[in-house]
Amino acid sequence: MNKTLVSFLVFVVGLAVFHNAIFPIFTPKEVGWILNRYVYFLLFVAYLLITHFMLRLKPPISMMGLFVWSLGFYFYKVVLYPPIPWTLFITYMVMWSIGTFLYVSQDPETFREFRKPIVKAIVGEYKLAQIVLLTFLPLLVGWATYQSIYPSYQEPVELRTVHPAPPATTKVHGKTYPLESTNNPFRIDEQDNYKDSFPFLDADKNEYMKYVTEGGTIYFQNCHYCHGDQLNGLGMFSHVFNPTPANFIDPGTIAMLQEAFLFWRVSKGGPGLPNESTPWSSAMPPWEEHLKTEEIWKVILFEYWYTGWHPRTFGTEGSDG
Amino acid sequence: MNFRLLKPKHMGMTMTNNNYIKRLILSFLAVALFAVPGAALAEQAPDAIKKDLLEEGKKVYFKRCVWCHGVEGGGDGPSADRLFTRPRNFIQGTFKIRTTDSGELPMEADLIKTVKNGLPGSAMPAWGEFLSNDEIVAAVNFVKTLVQDRDFNDTEDEEVTIQDFGTNPWGTKGPYHLGVPQADIDVGKEIFMKNKCFECHGGEGRGDGNPTMKDDWGFPIVAADWQQCWNFRGSRRNHYDPFNVVRTISTGLNGTPMPNFKDQINVEDRWKIAAFVNSLCPRKNIDRLTNKPVPDFLIQSVYTEGNVVGKIDDPSWASPDTDYRIVDLSEEQAENPLKHYIAMAGQITRGKRNFDPKTDNLWISSRWSAEEGAIYYLVEYHQRFMSDDPEFPDAVAIQWPAKLQDLFGAEKPYFIFGDSKKPVDIWKASFMAKDYSATAAPNEKGYQLDVSVTETVGNGFDAIADKESEGKVEVVDSIYHQGRVKVMFKRSLKTEGEFDVQIPSEQFIPVAFMQWSGRDKEHDEHMAISTWYYTILKPALPASLYYMPPIIAAIFICFQGWLVWMTKRTRKMYDEGKARRDELPK
Numbered sequence: 073m074n075k076t077l078v079s080f081l082v083f084v085v086g087l088a089v090f091h092n093a094i095f096p097i098f099t100p101k102e103v104g105w106i107l108n109r110y111v112y113f114l115l116f117v118a119y120l121l122i123t124h125f126m127l128r129l130k131p132p133i134s135m136m137g138l139f140v141w142s143l144g145f146y147f148y149k150v151v152l153y154p155p156i157p158w159t160l161f162i163t164y165m166v167m168w169s170i171g172t173f174l175y176v177s178q179d180p181e182t183f184r185e186f187r188k189p190i191v192k193a194i195v196g197e198y199k200l201a202q203i204v205l206l207t208f209l210p211l212l213v214g215w216a217t218y219q220s221i222y223p224s225y226q227e228p229v230e231l232r233t234v235h236p237a238p239p240a241t242t243k244v245h246g247k248t249y250p251l252e253s254t255n256n257p258f259r260i261d262e263q264d265n266y267k268d269s270f271p272f273l274d275a276d277k278n279e280y281m282k283y284v285t286e287g288g289t290i291y292f293q294n295c296h297y298c299h300g301d302q303l304n305g306l307g308m309f310s311h312v313f314n315p316t317p318a319n320f321i322d323p324g325t326i327a328m329l330q331e332a333f334l335f336w337r338v339s340k341g342g343p344g345l346p347n348e349s350t351p352w353s354s355a356m357p358p359w360e361e362h363l364k365t366e367e368i369w370k371v372i373l374f375e376y377w378y379t380g381w382h383p384r385t386f387g388t389e390g391s392d393g
Numbered sequence: 394m395n396f397r398l399l400k401p402k403h404m405g406m407t408m409t410n411n412n413y414i415k416r417l418i419l420s421f422l423a424v425a426l427f428a429v430p431g432a433a434l435a436e437q438a439p440d441a442i443k444k445d446l447l448e449e450g451k452k453v454y455f456k457r458c459v460w461c462h463g464v465e466g467g468g469d470g471p472s473a474d475r476l477f478t479r480p481r482n483f484i485q486g487t488f489k490i491r492t493t494d495s496g497e498l499p500m501e502a503d504l505i506k507t508v509k510n511g512l513p514g515s516a517m518p519a520w521g522e523f524l525s526n527d528e529i530v531a532a533v534n535f536v537k538t539l540v541q542d543r544d545f546n547d548t549e550d551e552e553v554t555i556q557d558f559g560t561n562p563w564g565t566k567g568p569y570h571l572g573v574p575q576a577d578i579d580v581g582k583e584i585f586m587k588n589k590c591f592e593c594h595g596g597e598g599r600g601d602g603n604p605t606m607k608d609d610w611g612f613p614i615v616a617a618d619w620q621q622c623w624n625f626r627g628s629r630r631n632h633y634d635p636f637n638v639v640r641t642i643s644t645g646l647n648g649t650p651m652p653n654f655k656d657q658i659n660v661e662d663r664w665k666i667a668a669f670v671n672s673l674c675p676r677k678n679i680d681r682l683t684n685k686p687v688p689d690f691l692i693q694s695v696y697t698e699g700n701v702v703g704k705i706d707d708p709s710w711a712s713p714d715t716d717y718r719i720v721d722l723s724e725e726q727a728e729n730p731l732k733h734y735i736a737m738a739g740q741i742t743r744g745k746r747n748f749d750p751k752t753d754n755l756w757i758s759s760r761w762s763a764e765e766g767a768i769y770y771l772v773e774y775h776q777r778f779m780s781d782d783p784e785f786p787d788a789v790a791i792q793w794p795a796k797l798q799d800l801f802g803a804e805k806p807y808f809i810f811g812d813s814k815k816p817v818d819i820w821k822a823s824f825m826a827k828d829y830s831a832t833a834a835p836n837e838k839g840y841q842l843d844v845s846v847t848e849t850v851g852n853g854f855d856a857i858a859d860k861e862s863e864g865k866v867e868v869v870d871s872i873y874h875q876g877r878v879k880v881m882f883k884r885s886l887k888t889e890g891e892f893d894v895q896i897p898s899e900q901f902i903p904v905a906f907m908q909w910s911g912r913d914k915e916h917d918e919h920m921a922i923s924t925w926y927y928t929i930l931k932p933a934l935p936a937s938l939y940y941m942p943p944i945i946a947a948i949f950i951c952f953q954g955w956l957v958w959m960t961k962r963t964r965k966m967y968d969e970g971k972a973r974r975d976e977l978p979k
Contacts (some may be wrong), residue, residue, distance in 0.1 A: 180977055194960045206953055214946035221938050225929050227691040228901050230803045270455040272464045289471035292460035296472060297741055297748065301461070301518045308516050309738035311683035314924045342742070343807060353808045353924050357742040378456070 082123050083139055087146070090116045113151045117143065133185045137176040144168035211245035235329070236346050242336040244360050244368075252386065254332040257366070258283040258373045266377065287374030290367050298355065303378055313355040320379050327381040334372045334383075405546050437555075438548040440501035450535025453528045454973030458536070463737060466539030468610075473588075477749030478515045479612055483536055487609060487648035490627040495645040495653035498543055504533045506629060513632070514624025537891030548841040558639050559660040563668075563766065567673035569676050569719060570633040572724035573668045588654065594619060596835025598673045604831040604912075609611065609648040615777055616651075618876075619713075621754075622674035623684050631678055635667035645827045654752065675714030677734060689733035692928040694759035694768060701769050703869035705879050710771060712758055730758035733772070735906055737921040742809060743854050745753060750921035751763045751910040752776060755789070761886070761898070761930050768896055768930065769869070770882045772906070777876055778831040779840075780911025788909040789880055790821035793894035795850055805903045808925050809918070810851035817851040818894045819907075820866040822880050826873045831912075839874030850892040854918060864893035898930035920932040 090112075098112035120139070123129070131139075148156065148164050156164070176185040193201040241250050261280045271288055274281040292301075298317035300307040305319035318325045326334060336344075342354030359368055376383055461480035463469040468482030481488070491499040508529050509521030512865050520529060537545045544551060551785075563573050585591070595601035598619030608614045617625060623632045627641055642663045644655030654663065675684035702709050712729040713722065735755040739747035752774050761768040772789050780787050794806050795818040804815070811817035826840035848863045865888065870881045887895045896902065906923045909915040966972040 180975055184975075184977070191960060194957055195964060196957075206950075206957075210946040210949045213949040214942035217942040217945040218938065221941055223932060223935070224929065225693060227692060227927050228803070239685065268452065270452075271456060272459060288460055292470065292472035293475055294741075296516065297739070301457075301516060302520075302523050304523070306682055308517065309741070311680065311685050311688070312548065312736040312738035312922075312924060330642075343812070353805065355738075355742055355808075355924070357746075361743060362746075 075127075075129050076131050076135060078127065079124065079135065080127040082127070082129065083142075084118065086116070086119055086123070090119070091150070096290075109151050109153055113147060132189075133176050133182040134189055137172050137186060140173045140175055141169065144172070177307075212348055236348055237335055238333050239346075242339060244335075244339045245365050247306055247365070249332065249335065251330070251332045251336055254335065256331045256335075256369050256373055256383075258287075258369050259331070263382070267380070272294055283370050284377045286367075286375050287370035287372070288378070290363065290371050291374050294362065296373065303375065314353055317356075320375050320381075323381075326375055326379065326383070330385065331369075331376075331383040334375075335368060338368050338372065414713045420835070431506045436552040437551045439498045439545045439551050441546050441548075443530075446531040446534045447538060449528070450531035450533070451563065452865045453524065453532040454535045457520070457524070458532065460520045464535075466536065472516070475674040475748040476516050476750075478614070479610075482538040482610060483748045484541045484553055485609070485648070486540040486850055489646040489648060490640075491644050491647070491903065492555050492558075492640065493644065494556060494655070496647060497544060497553045498540075498551060498552065501533060501537075504536065506528055508533060512626040513628055513630065513685075514621075514626060519630065519684075541789075555641050556640075556655065557660070558636065558643055561635065562661070562664055563851070565635070567634055568679070570635060570671060570974050571676070571720065573635075573672065577665050578668050580662075581665035581667070581672075584658060584666050588657065588666075590666075591835055593650065595876045596837070597875040597877075599775050599777065601775075601876030602776045603650075606650045608650075612781045614649055618775055618777070619670045619673045620675065621775065622671070622680050623677075623686060624753075628684075630681065630684060632684070633671060635664060635671045635677070638667035638670045639663045661966075675716070676719040677716050678719070679849055684735060686734045688736045688926075689731070690926055691901075692733045692735075692757050692759060692832060692926055693731060694761045694770075694928060694930045695728075695730045696931055696933045697760050697762045698764075698933075699762065700765045701762045701767065703769060703881060703883055705771065705872060705881055709760070710758065712962055714756060715886055730760055730771075732756045732758045733926075735923050735926060737906065737908060737923050740809060740907075740920050740922045742975075744918040747915060747919050749913075749919065750908075751913055755906050755908065755923070757906075759928065763898070763933075766886050767883055768886060772882065773877060773879045774908060775876055776873070776878050776910065778912050779829055779873055779878075781825075781829065781831065782911065782914075783825060785911040785914045785916055786825050786909075787878065787911040788821055788823040788907075789878070790819050790907040791882060792905040792907060793820075794852070795892040795894055797894055797897075798831045800903075805842070805925050806851075807853070807903055809922055810854050810857055812853050813856070816892055818864070818892055819849045819851055819857075820882060820884070821847050821849065821907075822868045822871070822881065822882065823879075823909075824871060824880070825911075829873070835875060842871040842873055842880070843869050843879075844868045844880070848893075860890060861893055862890040864888040864890045896930065899932050899960075901927045901929055904928045 095112055098107050099109055100107050107158065148161055176186040192198045193205060196202045219261045238251050241248050265281050266284065269281045271281060271285040275285040296307050297309045298313065299305055299320065300310065303320040305317045307317065310317045320326050339358065339360045341356040341358035342356055345354060416956070459470055461470040461472045462483065466483035468480045470480060473480050487496055488499040488504065491503045493499055509519060511517045511519035565572050591602055593602040593606065593616040600616040600618040604617055606614050622628065625632060625637055628637050631637065642658065644652045645651050669821065679685065680687050709729060712726055712732050714732055717731070733756065735757055737750060737753050737755060739750040741748065754774065756773040758771045759769060768789060774789070776787065794800055795816040800815070804813035805818045806812055822844050824842040824844040826842055829840045845866055846866050847862045848866055849857050850860055851857045864884055866882060866884045868880055869883045872879050903925045904927065905925050908921045963972065967974055
């Protein structure tokens with residue numbers, strides 16, 4: 073049997089089997105040292121080398137070049153994770169193609185061998201290949217031109233500042249609060265002591281849970297529409313707004329902010345955002361219009377109790393690490 | 394599943410001998426009958442409460458569930474009064490989504506699925522990705538102890554019968570379940586007519602049949618809108634699966650006016666109704682996190698040669714709601730403007746807040762004509778019942794930045810009524826349906842609308858003023874038909890007014906929408922809103938589209954010819970010895 077054909081089949085069939093049967097095994101939810109996509113890729117390469125060595129296959133250099141190039145394409149397109157943008161993909165593939173070219177032109181012998189089928193197709197010794205190339209390529213070029221001229225529109229991409237710089241002070245209900253030194257007046261105890269306490273049931277027994285219950289009540293009357301029943305920013309109205317409501321479960325939101333920062337954001341809402349935070353589309357209400365000062369603090373207390381995060385603190389006093 | 398009946402796991406020593414034999418015989422009967430499809434129904438005791446899980450369940454309940462469902466499970470938590478479709482009251486043991494017969498308690502698996510998948514279209518989120526399986530099972534068992542009027546542990550009086558729903562006769566696959574034969578859908582429609590489903594669900598299934606319905610606790614309730622299946626409570630986040638509909642028809646929804654049709658309609662026919670109901674729901678890309686279609690953030694206005702036909706039922710406006718990326722459009726629809734899905738929510742930022750908007754989306758399509766110098770926007774939305782009070786008409790508005798030319802980059806006015814520096818231009822159409830009665834039978838022809846258009850300038854919530862000179866926005870056509878409002882706006886691209894938006898082509902223009910439900914007495918800032926979207930007036934296809942590809946292809950052919958000639962010439966030179974090949978290393 074033709075060894076070139078065998079080599080081709082080893083590659084194509086091997087890739088199909090590896091991709092459909094073995095790749096899923098190597099991409100579990102919990103990525104490990106062995107079970108990951110890059111090990112899978114190395115295994116595939118090893119499989120190619122070993123089969124070619126065992127079967128003593130020596131495909132022509134043009135096919136070797138094709139294999140090398142395809143491996144690169146497969147790696148960047150499928151294996152590499154997270155997926156890269158297509159512009160980067162093109163850049164990588166250009167470099168990979170140059171590398172492949174260097175590989176096939178490493179010495180005059182292989183380079184001549186590599187050129188042989190191409191030259192034969194051009195001059196018409198491979199008649200069918202010549203006809204196909206000379207008709208198919210111009211059509212492809214015409215079609216690509218059509219595609220690139222055809223007008224298509226994508227929505228513009230917008231960037232925004234996620235955590236705007238806070239002001240030094242904020243004035244709520246007639247009182248001015250310096251953000252750096254203001255603490256939650258209802259944080260009367262270490263919150264971890266109340267991890268397993270019940271809202272409502274324990275509200276009469278200790279004061280901390282009373283505040284948590286009151287804060288939760290306000291939250292579930294006002295905030296859950298956007299920030300969600302799970303405080304994960306997926307409330308019933310969340311999908312409507314842009315920017316989407318903050319996810320308090322995420323370590324990048326309340327977990328890394330001071331309570332006073334939250335107090336400022338809750339009180340002033342979207343309309344109170346500084347200029348750097350345009351476009352002005354935050355649906356966050358200025359809650360000072362709807363809630364009392366102590367209600368705002370209680371909601372903040374509740375958010376930390378529910379998520380288990382601790383507010384960020386500065387300086388020595390009140391720092392619990 | 395019937396083999397389970399032979400060994401009910403809660404069969405303890407307490408059960409009487411007599412009962413045991415009765416149950417055994419029933420179980421054997423069930424197995425015997427299993428060979429006959431559709432007949433394998435057997436009564437059994439409900440899943441007993443797992444006492445060892447209650448402590449854990451109480452913890453989960455009081456952290457996660459109590460806020461809506463209340464301390465005693467009465468559906469009266471702090472949030473309840475501000476939710477439309479109130480949280481479930483557990484006390485009576487009335488659960489909607491079950492596999493058991495109408496009026497019966499649910500199976501534990503039913504409740505677990507409800508908690509895991511949530512109830513789309515309501516405030517109940519999917520807990521499956523948030524809590525562990527053990528936590529959910531524990532919470533469900535705790536909820537079962539909150540039921541006071543019934544008893545999950547009562548093996549004497551409580552019986553449940555898991556229904557046999559048959560299997561999907563077409564073998565269609567999710568997510569979209571396409572490929573049901575049209576003949577079966579048509580039969581389904583006949584069964585729908587015969588059983589008078591339209592009395593509640595409306596002539597085209599938009600839930601616009603009956604405005605007076607109440608649930609078991611006397612709270613107002615509306616029928617499901619079949620054309621928005623992503624809001625089906627029992628969809629289990631598999632919105633297009635006809636099984637959900639079969640289950641609901643077979644079991645009814647306890648506590649609501651939805652009865653069961655188990656005995657009236659055989660199971661094959663229930664699947665056909667389900668096929669019909671499913672065929673009404675437009676196929677859209679549904680976001681798994683929010684259970685809503687992904688909004689179409691760019692509204693493309695299609696260029697039209699000559700004048701745009703300003704008639705809603707003109708074929709040039711006939712686009713399907715279904716996404717063309719999911720289902721191929723027919724040829725005559727391919728050129729029509731797409732319907733863009735716009736997500737809406739209650740205005741809950743300032744002033745009088747709207748916690749229960751009755752419309753959660755709009756559908757927009759648009760055309761423009763350079764020759765006519767005009768742009769048209771067709772706004773459609775579902776509205777179960779129209780207002781009959783002239784003081785509170787229904788209304789819908791399009792909002793634009795009034796000074797588009799002054800905005801820099803991505804800058805926009807505040808998205809509700811603008812702000813002091815950046816005004817907005819609001820085109821609002823207010824309307825009453827003529828000769829309309831919400832309780833009347835479905836009206837095939839629809840209702841004409843009495844429309845009035847106002848143009849206002851917004852500089853913030855408390856600074857909304859009528860324009861001094863209006864830009865002459867018109868509503869050229871409108872109708873209210875089977876639970877759907879359609880309003881077609883038209884305006885000239887260029888106008889004189891200082892605060893009129895000037896609409897350029899080929900530029901991204903921010904646009905937002907507002908909607909008022911008159912029947913809920915919505916007015917002013919008490920409304921539904923969208924965020925800023927973009928619209929663009931697509932230009933005519935450039936002429937270069939027709940001559941450039943052949944030219945480039947021709948140039949490429951010349952290049953190929955040159956390559957062939959060059960290669961042949963080089964060969965010839967080698968052969969004739971005029972040139973030497975590169976030497977191979979020895």
